[in-house]
Amino acid sequence: MSVNASTEIASKSAAAIERARAEGRPALITYLPAGFPDVQATIDAAVAMAENGADVIEVGIPYSDPVMDGPVIQAATTEALEKGFRVASIFDIVAGITARCDAAVMVMTYWNPVMRMGVREFSRRLAEAGGAGLITPDLIPDEAAEWFAASDEFGLDRVFLTAPSSTPERVTMTVEACRGFVYCVSVMGVTGARSEVSAATRGVVDAAHEAGAPRACVGLGVSRREHVEEIGAYADGVIVGTALVAALGEGGVPAVAALTAHLSGKDQG
Template identity: 50%
Template structure:
Protein backbone atom coordinates (compact mmCIF):
# COMPACT_ATOMS: atom_id res chain seq x y z
CA UNK A 1 0.00 0.00 0.00
CA UNK A 2 1.55 3.32 -1.00
CA UNK A 3 1.36 6.43 1.16
CA UNK A 4 -1.46 7.93 -0.90
CA UNK A 5 -3.58 4.82 -0.37
CA UNK A 6 -2.92 4.86 3.37
CA UNK A 7 -3.77 8.55 3.57
CA UNK A 8 -6.98 8.17 1.63
CA UNK A 9 -8.11 5.12 3.60
CA UNK A 10 -7.46 6.69 6.98
CA UNK A 11 -8.82 10.16 6.26
CA UNK A 12 -11.99 9.11 4.48
CA UNK A 13 -13.04 6.51 7.04
CA UNK A 14 -11.55 7.95 10.24
CA UNK A 15 -10.57 6.58 13.66
CA UNK A 16 -11.35 2.87 14.17
CA UNK A 17 -12.68 2.49 10.64
CA UNK A 18 -9.42 3.85 9.26
CA UNK A 19 -7.43 1.33 11.29
CA UNK A 20 -9.61 -1.50 10.05
CA UNK A 21 -9.24 -0.29 6.48
CA UNK A 22 -5.44 -0.23 6.57
CA UNK A 23 -5.25 -3.69 8.16
CA UNK A 24 -7.70 -5.04 5.59
CA UNK A 25 -5.71 -3.51 2.72
CA UNK A 26 -2.52 -5.15 3.96
CA UNK A 27 -4.30 -8.49 4.16
CA UNK A 28 -5.68 -8.02 0.64
CA UNK A 29 -2.12 -7.45 -0.56
CA UNK A 30 -1.11 -10.77 1.00
CA UNK A 31 1.15 -9.30 3.66
CA UNK A 32 1.34 -8.26 7.26
CA UNK A 33 0.93 -4.67 8.37
CA UNK A 34 3.98 -2.94 9.85
CA UNK A 35 3.28 -1.17 13.14
CA UNK A 36 5.87 1.15 14.65
CA UNK A 37 6.05 2.49 18.21
CA UNK A 38 7.63 5.59 19.75
CA UNK A 39 6.95 7.32 23.07
CA UNK A 40 5.68 10.88 22.85
CA UNK A 41 8.08 13.60 23.92
CA UNK A 42 11.18 11.69 22.85
CA UNK A 43 13.67 13.10 22.23
CA UNK A 44 11.43 16.18 22.43
CA UNK A 45 7.76 16.62 21.60
CA UNK A 46 8.50 18.21 18.22
CA UNK A 47 11.26 15.75 17.37
CA UNK A 48 9.00 12.86 18.37
CA UNK A 49 6.40 14.00 15.86
CA UNK A 50 9.06 14.16 13.17
CA UNK A 51 10.38 10.71 14.07
CA UNK A 52 6.95 9.08 14.00
CA UNK A 53 6.25 10.76 10.68
CA UNK A 54 9.56 9.40 9.35
CA UNK A 55 8.46 5.90 10.38
CA UNK A 56 5.39 6.21 8.17
CA UNK A 57 7.41 7.72 5.35
CA UNK A 58 9.84 4.81 5.60
CA UNK A 59 7.14 2.14 5.33
CA UNK A 60 5.15 1.73 8.56
CA UNK A 61 1.40 1.35 8.00
CA UNK A 62 0.35 2.20 11.55
CA UNK A 63 2.02 4.02 14.43
CA UNK A 64 1.61 3.65 18.19
CA UNK A 65 2.47 6.70 20.30
CA UNK A 66 3.40 5.76 23.84
CA UNK A 67 2.37 7.73 26.90
CA UNK A 68 5.60 7.85 28.96
CA UNK A 69 5.29 6.30 32.40
CA UNK A 70 7.63 6.51 35.38
CA UNK A 71 7.01 2.90 36.47
CA UNK A 72 6.41 0.78 33.35
CA UNK A 73 5.37 -2.86 33.67
CA UNK A 74 6.01 -4.03 30.14
CA UNK A 75 8.80 -1.81 28.81
CA UNK A 76 12.45 -2.83 28.70
CA UNK A 77 15.50 -0.63 29.31
CA UNK A 78 15.58 1.04 25.88
CA UNK A 79 12.03 2.35 26.07
CA UNK A 80 12.44 3.12 29.77
CA UNK A 81 15.37 5.38 28.86
CA UNK A 82 13.28 7.17 26.24
CA UNK A 83 10.39 7.55 28.70
CA UNK A 84 12.76 9.06 31.27
CA UNK A 85 14.02 11.59 28.72
CA UNK A 86 10.46 12.51 27.79
CA UNK A 87 9.33 12.87 31.40
CA UNK A 88 12.35 14.99 32.29
CA UNK A 89 11.46 17.15 29.32
CA UNK A 90 8.07 17.80 30.89
CA UNK A 91 5.86 15.83 28.50
CA UNK A 92 2.18 15.91 29.44
CA UNK A 93 -0.87 13.92 28.40
CA UNK A 94 -1.92 16.86 26.25
CA UNK A 95 1.42 16.53 24.41
CA UNK A 96 0.78 12.83 23.83
CA UNK A 97 -2.64 13.51 22.35
CA UNK A 98 -1.26 16.38 20.28
CA UNK A 99 1.48 14.08 18.94
CA UNK A 100 -1.14 11.54 17.86
CA UNK A 101 -3.02 14.28 16.04
CA UNK A 102 -0.01 15.84 14.36
CA UNK A 103 1.33 12.51 13.08
CA UNK A 104 -2.09 11.54 11.75
CA UNK A 105 -2.56 14.94 10.12
CA UNK A 106 0.88 14.80 8.50
CA UNK A 107 0.59 11.24 7.16
CA UNK A 108 -3.06 10.19 7.14
CA UNK A 109 -2.00 6.90 8.75
CA UNK A 110 -3.86 5.35 11.71
CA UNK A 111 -2.22 6.43 14.96
CA UNK A 112 -2.99 4.78 18.31
CA UNK A 113 -1.99 5.67 21.84
CA UNK A 114 -0.31 2.96 23.90
CA UNK A 115 -0.62 3.64 27.60
CA UNK A 116 -0.81 2.12 31.01
CA UNK A 117 -4.19 2.52 32.60
CA UNK A 118 -3.51 4.86 35.53
CA UNK A 119 -2.90 8.04 33.47
CA UNK A 120 -6.13 7.48 31.51
CA UNK A 121 -8.13 6.91 34.67
CA UNK A 122 -6.70 10.03 36.31
CA UNK A 123 -7.26 12.16 33.20
CA UNK A 124 -10.85 10.90 32.94
CA UNK A 125 -11.93 8.03 30.73
CA UNK A 126 -14.58 9.93 28.77
CA UNK A 127 -12.36 12.98 28.45
CA UNK A 128 -9.39 10.93 27.22
CA UNK A 129 -11.49 9.11 24.63
CA UNK A 130 -13.09 12.34 23.41
CA UNK A 131 -9.79 14.21 23.17
CA UNK A 132 -8.03 11.32 21.41
CA UNK A 133 -10.86 10.96 18.90
CA UNK A 134 -10.98 14.71 18.27
CA UNK A 135 -7.42 14.69 16.88
CA UNK A 136 -8.07 11.62 14.69
CA UNK A 137 -6.64 8.96 16.99
CA UNK A 138 -7.51 5.39 16.03
CA UNK A 139 -7.67 3.93 19.53
CA UNK A 140 -5.77 2.80 22.60
CA UNK A 141 -3.56 -0.17 23.45
CA UNK A 142 -4.00 -0.87 27.15
CA UNK A 143 -1.60 -3.58 28.36
CA UNK A 144 -2.49 -3.48 32.05
CA UNK A 145 -6.26 -2.86 31.99
CA UNK A 146 -8.09 -6.04 33.06
CA UNK A 147 -10.95 -6.88 30.72
CA UNK A 148 -13.24 -7.29 33.71
CA UNK A 149 -12.65 -3.65 34.67
CA UNK A 150 -12.84 -2.19 31.17
CA UNK A 151 -16.59 -1.71 30.58
CA UNK A 152 -16.64 2.04 31.22
CA UNK A 153 -13.63 2.65 28.98
CA UNK A 154 -14.96 0.42 26.22
CA UNK A 155 -18.27 2.30 26.24
CA UNK A 156 -16.43 5.61 25.89
CA UNK A 157 -14.18 4.20 23.15
CA UNK A 158 -17.14 2.84 21.21
CA UNK A 159 -18.95 6.16 21.53
CA UNK A 160 -15.97 7.94 19.99
CA UNK A 161 -15.13 5.30 17.35
CA UNK A 162 -11.87 4.21 18.99
CA UNK A 163 -10.27 0.78 19.03
CA UNK A 164 -9.58 -0.90 22.37
CA UNK A 165 -6.59 -3.18 21.89
CA UNK A 166 -5.78 -5.70 24.60
CA UNK A 167 -2.57 -7.68 25.01
CA UNK A 168 -2.40 -11.49 25.11
CA UNK A 169 0.63 -13.56 26.10
CA UNK A 170 1.87 -17.13 25.70
CA UNK A 171 0.74 -17.79 29.27
CA UNK A 172 -2.89 -16.93 28.44
CA UNK A 173 -5.13 -19.99 28.54
CA UNK A 174 -7.54 -20.56 25.68
CA UNK A 175 -10.59 -19.55 27.69
CA UNK A 176 -8.82 -16.38 28.80
CA UNK A 177 -7.91 -15.60 25.20
CA UNK A 178 -11.57 -15.87 24.25
CA UNK A 179 -12.57 -13.44 27.01
CA UNK A 180 -9.93 -10.91 26.02
CA UNK A 181 -10.55 -11.01 22.29
CA UNK A 182 -14.32 -10.77 22.71
CA UNK A 183 -13.84 -7.45 24.52
CA UNK A 184 -11.28 -5.96 22.15
CA UNK A 185 -11.53 -4.16 18.82
CA UNK A 186 -9.17 -3.09 16.05
CA UNK A 187 -6.63 -5.86 16.52
CA UNK A 188 -5.13 -8.09 19.19
CA UNK A 189 -1.62 -7.37 20.44
CA UNK A 190 0.16 -10.72 20.90
CA UNK A 191 3.26 -10.49 23.09
CA UNK A 192 5.56 -13.04 21.48
CA UNK A 193 7.46 -13.88 24.67
CA UNK A 194 7.07 -13.50 28.39
CA UNK A 195 8.93 -10.50 29.73
CA UNK A 196 9.58 -6.87 28.86
CA UNK A 197 10.05 -5.17 25.52
CA UNK A 198 13.40 -5.08 23.76
CA UNK A 199 15.25 -6.28 20.70
CA UNK A 200 16.24 -9.94 20.67
CA UNK A 201 18.06 -12.45 18.50
CA UNK A 202 14.82 -14.41 18.08
CA UNK A 203 11.22 -13.42 18.61
CA UNK A 204 10.22 -16.55 20.51
CA UNK A 205 9.05 -19.98 19.45
CA UNK A 206 5.71 -19.50 21.20
CA UNK A 207 4.65 -16.61 18.96
CA UNK A 208 3.28 -18.74 16.13
CA UNK A 209 1.33 -20.94 18.53
CA UNK A 210 -0.05 -17.91 20.35
CA UNK A 211 -1.26 -16.42 17.07
CA UNK A 212 -2.94 -19.69 16.10
CA UNK A 213 -4.65 -20.00 19.48
CA UNK A 214 -5.76 -16.38 19.41
CA UNK A 215 -7.16 -16.65 15.90
CA UNK A 216 -9.26 -19.60 17.03
CA UNK A 217 -11.16 -17.18 19.30
CA UNK A 218 -11.62 -14.12 17.04
CA UNK A 219 -11.75 -12.66 13.56
CA UNK A 220 -9.69 -9.65 14.68
CA UNK A 221 -6.22 -9.31 13.13
CA UNK A 222 -3.46 -10.57 15.43
CA UNK A 223 -0.31 -8.42 15.52
CA UNK A 224 2.88 -9.67 17.17
CA UNK A 225 5.27 -7.51 19.17
CA UNK A 226 8.18 -7.69 21.61
CA UNK A 227 11.56 -8.43 20.12
CA UNK A 228 11.44 -7.66 16.39
CA UNK A 229 14.42 -5.56 15.29
CA UNK A 230 15.43 -6.59 11.76
CA UNK A 231 13.96 -7.19 8.34
CA UNK A 232 14.65 -10.92 8.67
CA UNK A 233 12.77 -11.13 11.97
CA UNK A 234 9.94 -9.07 10.51
CA UNK A 235 9.71 -11.47 7.57
CA UNK A 236 9.61 -14.44 9.95
CA UNK A 237 6.77 -12.98 12.02
CA UNK A 238 4.96 -11.81 8.87
CA UNK A 239 4.76 -15.41 7.72
CA UNK A 240 2.15 -16.16 10.40
CA UNK A 241 0.88 -12.85 11.90
CA UNK A 242 -1.41 -10.13 10.57
CA UNK A 243 0.87 -7.40 11.84
CA UNK A 244 4.45 -6.93 13.03
CA UNK A 245 4.99 -4.45 15.87
CA UNK A 246 8.40 -2.82 16.37
CA UNK A 247 9.29 -0.37 19.12
CA UNK A 248 12.64 -0.69 20.86
CA UNK A 249 14.60 -0.92 17.60
CA UNK A 250 13.21 2.47 16.49
CA UNK A 251 13.89 4.04 19.86
CA UNK A 252 17.46 2.68 19.79
CA UNK A 253 18.14 4.38 16.44
CA UNK A 254 17.25 7.73 18.00
CA UNK A 255 19.21 7.04 21.19
CA UNK A 256 22.29 5.99 19.25
CA UNK A 257 22.14 9.19 17.20
CA UNK A 258 22.42 11.33 20.33
CA UNK A 259 22.13 15.01 19.50
CA UNK A 260 22.22 14.30 15.75
CA UNK A 261 18.48 14.50 15.13
CA UNK A 262 18.87 14.44 11.34
CA UNK A 263 20.90 11.25 11.65
CA UNK A 264 18.34 9.75 14.02
CA UNK A 265 15.48 10.52 11.66
CA UNK A 266 17.43 9.00 8.78
CA UNK A 267 18.06 5.90 10.89
CA UNK A 268 14.39 5.57 11.77
CA UNK A 269 13.37 5.96 8.14
CA UNK A 270 15.99 3.43 7.04
CA UNK A 271 14.88 0.86 9.63
CA UNK A 272 11.24 1.30 8.63
CA UNK A 273 12.22 0.59 5.04
CA UNK A 274 14.09 -2.57 6.01
CA UNK A 275 11.20 -3.82 8.12
CA UNK A 276 8.66 -2.93 5.43
CA UNK A 277 10.64 -4.96 2.91
CA UNK A 278 10.58 -7.85 5.37
CA UNK A 279 6.83 -7.86 5.90
CA UNK A 280 6.27 -7.64 2.15
CA UNK A 281 8.48 -10.59 1.34
CA UNK A 282 7.09 -13.60 3.19
CA UNK A 283 3.30 -13.83 2.86
Protein backbone atom coordinates in the same frame (compact mmCIF):
# COMPACT_ATOMS: atom_id res chain seq x y z
CA MET B 1 -24.02 -2.02 25.39
CA SER B 2 -22.46 -5.41 24.85
CA VAL B 3 -18.88 -5.70 23.69
CA ASN B 4 -19.82 -7.47 20.47
CA ALA B 5 -22.39 -4.84 19.52
CA SER B 6 -19.59 -2.34 19.02
CA THR B 7 -18.12 -4.24 16.07
CA GLU B 8 -20.31 -2.09 13.80
CA ILE B 9 -18.01 0.87 14.48
CA ALA B 10 -15.40 1.45 11.78
CA SER B 11 -11.85 0.71 12.90
CA LYS B 12 -8.93 2.75 11.59
CA SER B 13 -6.31 0.21 12.62
CA ALA B 14 -8.31 -2.68 11.14
CA ALA B 15 -8.59 -0.79 7.85
CA ALA B 16 -4.82 -0.21 7.78
CA ILE B 17 -4.08 -3.86 8.50
CA GLU B 18 -6.57 -5.00 5.87
CA ARG B 19 -4.94 -2.73 3.26
CA ALA B 20 -1.64 -4.46 3.98
CA ARG B 21 -3.31 -7.86 3.72
CA ALA B 22 -4.73 -6.89 0.32
CA GLU B 23 -1.15 -6.20 -0.77
CA GLY B 24 -0.11 -9.67 0.35
CA ARG B 25 2.01 -8.64 3.33
CA PRO B 26 1.75 -8.33 7.11
CA ALA B 27 1.06 -4.87 8.47
CA LEU B 28 4.04 -3.07 9.97
CA ILE B 29 3.18 -1.50 13.33
CA THR B 30 5.82 0.80 14.77
CA TYR B 31 6.23 2.31 18.24
CA LEU B 32 7.78 5.46 19.70
CA PRO B 33 7.47 7.00 23.16
CA ALA B 34 5.79 10.42 23.14
CA GLY B 35 8.07 13.36 23.83
CA PHE B 36 11.33 11.56 23.00
CA PRO B 37 13.65 13.25 22.39
CA ASP B 38 11.05 16.04 22.22
CA VAL B 39 7.49 16.51 21.00
CA GLN B 40 8.35 17.73 17.50
CA ALA B 41 10.89 14.94 17.00
CA THR B 42 8.23 12.38 17.95
CA ILE B 43 5.90 13.80 15.29
CA ASP B 44 8.63 13.96 12.65
CA ALA B 45 9.82 10.42 13.40
CA ALA B 46 6.29 9.03 13.24
CA VAL B 47 5.65 10.71 9.88
CA ALA B 48 8.95 9.32 8.61
CA MET B 49 7.78 5.87 9.68
CA ALA B 50 4.55 6.29 7.72
CA GLU B 51 6.44 7.49 4.67
CA ASN B 52 8.68 4.42 4.81
CA GLY B 53 6.11 1.66 5.13
CA ALA B 54 4.53 1.76 8.61
CA ASP B 55 0.80 1.03 8.48
CA VAL B 56 -0.05 1.65 12.14
CA ILE B 57 1.93 3.88 14.49
CA GLU B 58 1.87 3.43 18.26
CA VAL B 59 2.77 6.41 20.40
CA GLY B 60 3.44 5.51 24.02
CA ILE B 61 2.67 7.81 26.92
CA PRO B 62 5.72 7.98 29.22
CA TYR B 63 4.99 6.49 32.62
CA SER B 64 6.97 6.63 35.85
CA ASP B 65 6.56 2.92 36.64
CA PRO B 66 6.59 1.01 33.32
CA VAL B 67 6.14 -2.64 34.27
CA MET B 68 6.43 -3.94 30.70
CA ASP B 69 9.09 -1.77 29.07
CA GLY B 70 12.70 -2.85 28.66
CA PRO B 71 15.73 -0.64 29.37
CA VAL B 72 15.85 1.17 26.01
CA ILE B 73 12.25 2.34 26.19
CA GLN B 74 12.51 3.02 29.93
CA ALA B 75 15.47 5.32 29.32
CA ALA B 76 13.62 7.15 26.55
CA THR B 77 10.47 7.64 28.62
CA THR B 78 12.51 8.78 31.61
CA GLU B 79 14.19 11.39 29.41
CA ALA B 80 10.81 12.58 28.11
CA LEU B 81 9.46 12.93 31.65
CA GLU B 82 12.57 14.76 32.83
CA LYS B 83 12.11 17.24 29.98
CA GLY B 84 8.61 17.99 31.23
CA PHE B 85 6.33 15.80 29.11
CA ARG B 86 2.71 16.05 30.20
CA VAL B 87 -0.07 13.63 29.31
CA ALA B 88 -2.09 16.34 27.57
CA SER B 89 0.73 16.70 25.03
CA ILE B 90 -0.22 13.32 23.57
CA PHE B 91 -3.16 14.92 21.78
CA ASP B 92 -0.91 17.52 20.12
CA ILE B 93 1.40 14.73 19.00
CA VAL B 94 -1.41 12.60 17.58
CA ALA B 95 -2.91 15.61 15.78
CA GLY B 96 0.50 16.53 14.41
CA ILE B 97 0.99 13.05 12.98
CA THR B 98 -2.50 12.55 11.56
CA ALA B 99 -2.34 15.95 9.82
CA ARG B 100 0.67 14.79 7.80
CA CYS B 101 0.07 11.11 7.00
CA ASP B 102 -2.61 8.45 6.58
CA ALA B 103 -1.26 5.87 9.04
CA ALA B 104 -3.59 4.80 11.84
CA VAL B 105 -2.23 6.30 15.08
CA MET B 106 -2.76 4.30 18.27
CA VAL B 107 -1.81 5.50 21.74
CA MET B 108 -0.23 2.90 24.02
CA THR B 109 -0.68 3.73 27.67
CA TYR B 110 -0.85 2.29 31.12
CA TRP B 111 -4.33 2.89 32.46
CA ASN B 112 -3.59 5.29 35.33
CA PRO B 113 -2.99 8.39 33.13
CA VAL B 114 -6.33 7.79 31.39
CA MET B 115 -8.18 7.45 34.69
CA ARG B 116 -6.55 10.58 36.09
CA MET B 117 -7.76 12.67 33.15
CA GLY B 118 -11.12 10.90 33.01
CA VAL B 119 -11.80 8.04 30.60
CA ARG B 120 -14.47 9.87 28.62
CA GLU B 121 -12.49 13.13 28.44
CA PHE B 122 -9.35 11.32 27.32
CA SER B 123 -11.33 9.42 24.68
CA ARG B 124 -13.02 12.58 23.40
CA ARG B 125 -9.72 14.43 23.02
CA LEU B 126 -8.04 11.47 21.34
CA ALA B 127 -10.86 11.17 18.81
CA GLU B 128 -10.72 14.93 18.11
CA ALA B 129 -6.97 14.63 17.45
CA GLY B 130 -7.61 11.94 14.83
CA GLY B 131 -6.35 9.05 16.93
CA ALA B 132 -7.45 5.52 16.13
CA GLY B 133 -7.65 4.16 19.68
CA LEU B 134 -5.75 2.80 22.66
CA ILE B 135 -3.48 -0.14 23.43
CA THR B 136 -3.72 -0.80 27.16
CA PRO B 137 -1.13 -3.29 28.45
CA ASP B 138 -2.23 -3.27 32.09
CA LEU B 139 -6.01 -3.10 31.59
CA ILE B 140 -7.96 -6.35 31.34
CA PRO B 141 -11.43 -6.64 29.77
CA ASP B 142 -12.99 -7.58 33.13
CA GLU B 143 -12.17 -4.09 34.44
CA ALA B 144 -12.77 -2.06 31.29
CA ALA B 145 -16.49 -1.24 31.37
CA GLU B 146 -15.89 2.52 31.37
CA TRP B 147 -13.46 2.19 28.46
CA PHE B 148 -15.94 0.05 26.51
CA ALA B 149 -18.54 2.80 26.82
CA ALA B 150 -16.20 5.66 25.92
CA SER B 151 -14.55 3.84 23.00
CA ASP B 152 -17.96 3.03 21.56
CA GLU B 153 -19.17 6.61 22.00
CA PHE B 154 -16.16 8.09 20.20
CA GLY B 155 -15.49 5.30 17.69
CA LEU B 156 -12.08 4.31 19.04
CA ASP B 157 -10.23 1.02 18.68
CA ARG B 158 -9.38 -0.88 21.84
CA VAL B 159 -6.50 -3.31 21.87
CA PHE B 160 -5.85 -5.73 24.73
CA LEU B 161 -2.96 -8.16 25.10
CA THR B 162 -2.68 -11.93 25.09
CA ALA B 163 0.41 -13.86 26.13
CA PRO B 164 1.82 -17.41 26.17
CA SER B 165 0.36 -17.75 29.68
CA SER B 166 -3.21 -16.78 28.68
CA THR B 167 -5.80 -19.50 29.19
CA PRO B 168 -8.20 -20.33 26.33
CA GLU B 169 -10.98 -18.63 28.26
CA ARG B 170 -8.89 -15.50 28.73
CA VAL B 171 -7.92 -15.45 25.04
CA THR B 172 -11.57 -15.69 24.00
CA MET B 173 -12.55 -12.87 26.36
CA THR B 174 -9.70 -10.71 25.07
CA VAL B 175 -10.51 -11.34 21.41
CA GLU B 176 -14.16 -10.43 21.96
CA ALA B 177 -13.18 -7.23 23.76
CA CYS B 178 -10.75 -5.98 21.10
CA ARG B 179 -11.60 -3.75 18.17
CA GLY B 180 -8.90 -3.28 15.54
CA PHE B 181 -6.52 -6.10 16.40
CA VAL B 182 -5.31 -8.33 19.20
CA TYR B 183 -1.82 -7.62 20.55
CA CYS B 184 -0.04 -10.97 20.92
CA VAL B 185 2.90 -10.81 23.31
CA SER B 186 5.47 -13.28 22.03
CA VAL B 187 7.61 -13.59 25.16
CA MET B 188 7.09 -13.39 28.88
CA GLY B 189 8.83 -10.40 30.42
CA VAL B 190 9.76 -6.90 29.28
CA THR B 191 10.19 -5.52 25.80
CA GLY B 192 13.49 -5.46 23.96
CA ALA B 193 15.06 -6.29 20.63
CA ARG B 194 16.10 -9.93 20.34
CA SER B 195 18.17 -11.86 17.84
CA GLU B 196 15.60 -14.62 17.41
CA VAL B 197 11.82 -14.77 17.49
CA SER B 198 10.38 -16.56 20.50
CA ALA B 199 9.29 -20.13 19.88
CA ALA B 200 6.01 -19.34 21.63
CA THR B 201 5.08 -16.66 19.10
CA ARG B 202 3.11 -18.80 16.67
CA GLY B 203 1.18 -20.47 19.47
CA VAL B 204 -0.04 -17.12 20.80
CA VAL B 205 -1.13 -16.01 17.34
CA ASP B 206 -2.81 -19.34 16.55
CA ALA B 207 -4.71 -19.20 19.84
CA ALA B 208 -6.02 -15.72 19.01
CA HIS B 209 -7.07 -16.78 15.52
CA GLU B 210 -8.76 -19.90 16.86
CA ALA B 211 -10.69 -17.72 19.31
CA GLY B 212 -12.02 -15.71 16.38
CA ALA B 213 -9.57 -12.82 16.06
CA PRO B 214 -9.62 -11.49 12.48
CA ARG B 215 -6.33 -9.67 13.09
CA ALA B 216 -3.61 -10.88 15.46
CA CYS B 217 -0.40 -8.85 15.61
CA VAL B 218 2.86 -9.76 17.34
CA GLY B 219 5.01 -7.55 19.53
CA LEU B 220 8.03 -7.83 21.85
CA GLY B 221 11.40 -8.71 20.44
CA VAL B 222 11.08 -7.89 16.72
CA SER B 223 14.09 -6.01 15.40
CA ARG B 224 15.01 -7.21 11.88
CA ARG B 225 13.46 -7.65 8.44
CA GLU B 226 13.80 -11.43 8.70
CA HIS B 227 11.70 -11.33 11.87
CA VAL B 228 8.99 -9.48 9.98
CA GLU B 229 9.04 -12.04 7.19
CA GLU B 230 9.07 -15.01 9.58
CA ILE B 231 6.22 -13.74 11.75
CA GLY B 232 4.30 -12.39 8.77
CA ALA B 233 3.85 -15.94 7.50
CA TYR B 234 1.22 -16.52 10.20
CA ALA B 235 0.46 -13.17 11.89
CA ASP B 236 -1.51 -10.27 10.45
CA GLY B 237 0.87 -7.60 11.70
CA VAL B 238 4.32 -7.22 13.22
CA ILE B 239 5.04 -4.69 15.96
CA VAL B 240 8.49 -3.10 16.32
CA GLY B 241 9.44 -0.80 19.17
CA THR B 242 12.79 -1.04 20.93
CA ALA B 243 14.90 -1.15 17.75
CA LEU B 244 13.22 2.01 16.45
CA VAL B 245 13.54 3.83 19.76
CA ALA B 246 17.25 3.00 19.80
CA ALA B 247 17.58 4.25 16.22
CA LEU B 248 15.90 7.54 17.10
CA GLY B 249 18.15 8.04 20.09
CA GLU B 250 21.31 7.24 18.17
CA GLY B 251 20.66 8.68 14.73
CA GLY B 252 17.57 10.85 14.87
CA VAL B 253 14.74 10.89 12.35
CA PRO B 254 16.92 9.77 9.38
CA ALA B 255 17.87 6.59 11.26
CA VAL B 256 14.22 5.88 12.05
CA ALA B 257 13.30 6.37 8.40
CA ALA B 258 16.06 4.02 7.25
CA LEU B 259 15.21 1.27 9.74
CA THR B 260 11.49 1.48 8.93
CA ALA B 261 12.27 1.17 5.22
CA HIS B 262 14.39 -1.89 6.01
CA LEU B 263 11.69 -3.48 8.16
CA SER B 264 8.99 -2.85 5.55
CA GLY B 265 11.17 -3.96 2.64
CA LYS B 266 10.92 -0.57 0.94
CA ASP B 267 14.69 -0.26 0.90
CA GLN B 268 14.75 -3.21 -1.48
CA GLY B 269 12.78 -1.33 -4.08
